[in-house]
Amino acid sequence: MAGPRRVAVIGGGWAGLAAAVHATRAGHHVTVLEMAPQLGGRARQIDSHGMALDNGQHILIGAYTETLALMQLVGVDLTRALRRLPLRVTYPDGTGLQMAAGKPIPAFLRAIATYPGWTRQDKWALLRTAAGWALRGFRCDPTWTVSQLTARLPAAVRDALLDPLCVAALNTPADQASAQVFLRVLKDALFSGPGSADLLLPRWRLSALWPDPAGRWLAARGAEVHLSRRVDSLSPRTEGGWDVDGTAFDAVVLACTAHEAARLTEGFEPGWAETARGLQYEPIVTVYAHSPETRLPQPMMALRSDSRQPAQFVFDLGILCGMEGVLAFVVSGAAPWVAQGADATMAATLRQGQQALAGQLRAPLTGLRAVNEKRATFLCTPGLKRPPMTVRPGLFAAGDYTEGPYPATLEGAIRAGLAAGSALDA
Template sequence: MSQRLAVIGAGWAGCAAAVQAVDEGFDVTLYEMASHLGGRARRVDIEGLALDNGQHILMGAYTECLRLMRQVGVRTTLDLLRTPLQLIHADGSGLRLGAGRAAPALLKAIAAQRGWTRGERLALLRQATLWTLRRFRCAPELTVAQLCANLPVRVRDELIDPLCAAALNTPAHRASAAVFLRVLRDTLGSGPGSSDLLLPRTHLSALFPDPAARWLERAGARVRRHHRVTALQRHAPHGWRVDGEAYDAVILACPPGEAARLCRPHAPAWAEQAESLSFEPIVTVYAHADGARLPQPMLALRSHDAAPAQYVFDRGQLNGPTGLLAFVISAASPWVSRGLEATAQAVCEQAHRELSRYLRPPLRVIRSIVEKRATFLCEPGLQRPSATIAPSLWAAGDHVNGPYPATLEGAVRAGVAAARLAAASLW
């Protein structure tokens, strides 16, 4: 008879844990308090359009995301637009990596960068070479700002700071340099295609959570929506009861506060550590301009005190109607404090300054979405909670201790790892 395993929370980590647990031979039940799966990367309906609660970029190095997507039937070659890494501004300046191995392509892209002086390009080339020679390692106490302090201001403003905000959702002066370099290592220091951008051509729920739910149900697993777990109790000798139902093992794939609520009577130290995490918001401003079409599906923007967005996505080139744009503000605490109306107004002004050749006024704001607890603040020396909570009780999520910041790949890897830990412990 199969061992029974409950996964509580059906975000990307929970869906990954459930799929992997079925592969490991468990009889799986997946609990989700909402009507939809996907957590902080899911579909939202805006004015009749199936869009997302935020923009998520995948990378070629996201091997576990891609593996599980394919396993549950996602057509990754069709549902993801794959291009070499390009961080291009509307005026054509920026980095354009060619095909092939990322590290040589990066050096060529830096050398060919438009808009920078020869000294600025050489400074970044020297720094990139130094990071490579040091195997993308640094002192754990360094911030990204300290790591890059000797780079020219323009290089930091136009490349490092927006890249850090996108990868870690943490301002450079607070972000962990060690984690930043680890991300660079895996995207630039791996094999061909690892640095490629993978832009979703469908809404995020269709990219993994919904196909995962269908796959699980076909495999005999149970997916219980609209069920917020209220009680987690010990069940002799080594199992657990989830709202009174007996299981041999449990994976808490819910947000850290919710996981802490459930496990506090059994693992108070773990609960305290989970609740000590600080979080940073991300804001997405959806706006529409008739007939607008950007030169790339994604453009970098010049962000500063009066210009909030770091990137804009042309959803008309992905999975939306022509003219629909999504402006992304990472590390958004300062703008959230100003209010969504002021933020949206600042985005419109920024768009008309930087994208005027592609926009015919007016630019109409459709909706601004703030994900208040989008990711944990990825600061130097951060102690994240362990995947092991108690006997037969594990945690999964992008907040769990691991090599990645709060990304889809980090969440999926944490889910897979928790299912494998459960299998190794029980068999």
């Protein structure tokens, strides 16, 4: 093991903070440099209409073991911060997957067997296909898309369950999404023990779940955290180590966006920079709306989406965090709607909400804000080449976009940060 080192973490998102916490616990002298005025990256709090909102509605699941462990480490009370529910993909008409609490595999089998609206043939086809996935170790041809993986299943199964799960987990439409990554997500949810498939819905704003407590934890242990600090230059030092804007460090963790990491490395590692810059992205739009005195039957419900109905899910923020009557509609795989513009997306989502939730709304929906996270996630396609964690000795990348088996999720970011932090000790 190496001794204490001076470490710069460029980027204060979820991955960067995970790397910084790990390095600080290992005894290194850590400096976090974040270009934004707040920590959190693409999962943070924003303010609008006098309300504290998020830049998107993120879902955690019970299998996010590393994320949950780090949140506890920095003092987050998980019981208060997260609402735990069995996995449900339930539509306003009462149909949908509704798993019970307990071991995920038996719960999944029971949920399929009792799925309302499916025929016996639909259920048997999914159970037979899922058993085949499990027998093959949740592996498939790496060139397949999710649409190819599920092509032989009935349309009712694909449309009501698998395609919505795909776009929720990978933020990539099923006809473009990597089947291998999708199967890995299913494996972790179903085979990681009791509660692994549970939904953990945030009761607190995203900044309070991890970024802000992590920042306080780091500051209390002597780490430096600088906000509104964009790094202009990064270069290797002839005597070893790295020069970050004129300051010497023994090691550096690039936890900024892939685009920023490419900018900083293109002068000395053009191949790595080209791979990072070559990633394509898919936006997520979150439409916040208000309907006074409305309370949905569940804190999260699925919606049927198509070319005229943008959103796949709606969250009741009154149930989750006391913001009565505020609903958050999530549009994943949102590129076609972003092309139409924010006004068109808002109008279409409000129309969809009025129709889909007609039996639950106490008053007409009024739009509050449409938040467009343009580079929410990388497009998770088959055979995607992602940049490796190690850029050069002493220079590591940490982000959900680096090489690994996971899509762009909070757990993927946290694990990438921990891996980069561990590499500092080698």
